[in-house]
Amino acid sequence: xxxxxxxxxxxxxxxxxxxxxxxxxxxxxxxxxxxxxxxxxxxxxxxxxxxxxxxxxxxxxxxxxxxxxxxxxxxxxxxxxxxxxxxxxxxxxxxxxxxxxxxxxxxxxxxxxxxxxxxxxxxxxxxxxxxxxxxxxxxxxxxxxxxxxxxxxxxxxxxxxxxxxxxxxxxxxxxxxxxxxxxxxxxxxxxxxxxxxxxxxxxxxxxxxxxxxxxxxxxxxxxxxxxxxxxxxxxxxxxxxxxxxxxxxxxxxxxxxxxxxxxxxxxxxxxxxxxxxxxxxxxxxxxxxxxxxxxxxxxxxxxxxxxxxxxxxxxxxxxxxxxxxxxxxxxxxxxxxxxxxxxx
Numbered sequence: 565x566x567x568x569x570x571x572x573x574x575x576x577x578x579x580x581x582x583x584x585x586x587x588x589x590x591x592x593x594x595x596x597x598x599x600x601x602x603x604x605x606x607x608x609x610x611x612x613x614x615x616x617x618x619x620x621x622x623x624x625x626x627x628x629x630x631x632x633x634x635x636x637x638x639x640x641x642x643x644x645x646x647x648x649x650x651x652x653x654x655x656x657x658x659x660x661x662x663x664x665x666x667x668x669x670x671x672x673x674x675x676x677x678x679x680x681x682x683x684x685x686x687x688x689x690x691x692x693x694x695x696x697x698x699x700x701x702x703x704x705x706x707x708x709x710x711x712x713x714x715x716x717x718x719x720x721x722x723x724x725x726x727x728x729x730x731x732x733x734x735x736x737x738x739x740x741x742x743x744x745x746x747x748x749x750x751x752x753x754x755x756x757x758x759x760x761x762x763x764x765x766x767x768x769x770x771x772x773x774x775x776x777x778x779x780x781x782x783x784x785x786x787x788x789x790x791x792x793x794x795x796x797x798x799x800x801x802x803x804x805x806x807x808x809x810x811x812x813x814x815x816x817x818x819x820x821x822x823x824x825x826x827x828x829x830x831x832x833x834x835x836x837x838x839x840x841x842x843x844x845x846x847x848x849x850x851x852x853x854x855x856x857x858x859x860x861x862x863x864x865x866x867x868x869x870x871x872x873x874x875x876x877x878x879x880x881x882x883x884x885x886x887x888x889x890x891x892x893x894x895x896x897x898x899x900x901x902x903x904x905x906x907x908x
């Protein structure tokens with residue numbers, strides 16, 4: 565709990581040292597700066613399998629990386645015009661508050677405290693997950709109550725750290741936290757046996773098991789999800805135009821999947837007679853002008869990056885090493901809770 569209080573204090577101090585959010589996010593300033601710079605500055609996780617990590621050649625890839633690309637495709641017409649800024653969990657909020665990045669796409673859980681106290685606006689969640697646990701298969705641990713007295717590895721300054729305190733307190737259980745900021749060192753602490761369990765967003769744990777453990781079969785994820793963690797992109801308060809842009813970038817990927825407009829067929833869909841599809845690909849309407857963007861902004865997203873299913877399957881689909889079931893991240897009409905607001 566002392567670590568959690570320290571993280572909250574650090575965030576409060578960082579917030580207090582800023583002159584004002586409006587100085588960094590006056591309405592329209594962010595879009596103007598991005599266009600003048602010719603790059604979107606996107607804050608990402610330093611290394612989380614499936615979400616954001618540089619490959620062997622230093623090229624960034626991942627689910628949240630693709631959402632950075634989607635913003636660049638919409639705003640600059642080129643998905644590659646992104647500068648990725650790797651940020652630790654404690655660096656991420658000061659980075660967006662100070663203007664070091666234009667948008668934060670870094671496994672950020674949207675909640676009331678962050679929405680109000682940190683001067684942030686959250687776009688619609690792009691990934692629904694929750695707190696999970698990775699344990700050794702031979703440990704005998706089958707559920708949370710079996711972790712009573714366990715040593716648990718976790719990252720500081722995260723909602724997971726707070727969630728673990730609440731989960732264990734509610735069940736009258738005790739644990740010893742091992743809090744490590746560096747993600748590689750955190751995972752290594754679990755792999756080498758320093759900790760009995762590793763806790764993260766459950767969506768992150770299959771990647772750890774598949775990539776970071778010597779024998780993935782020796783590790784299991786506990787059944788169940790123990791918190792609500794809606795991961796969303798965040799921007800600074802005060803610039804409604806930029807917030808609208810990032811928000812509608814997300815909705816465009818949702819709506820494109822619902823309309824069955826994909827990266828593979830978007831060019832053919834330019835000839836569609838469906839007015840909703842015509843609006844999406846920019847052959848009718850003036851949505852681009854309303855957002856201060858080119859009329860082809862959402863076409864560029866789908867053509868260069870894809871719809872939600874394209875993005876999800878690229879990083880978590882059945883052919884990947886992680887292979888996550890979409891679960892709540894399905895469309896609203898397919899048993900999930902993704903719901904794109906109408907673009908008319």
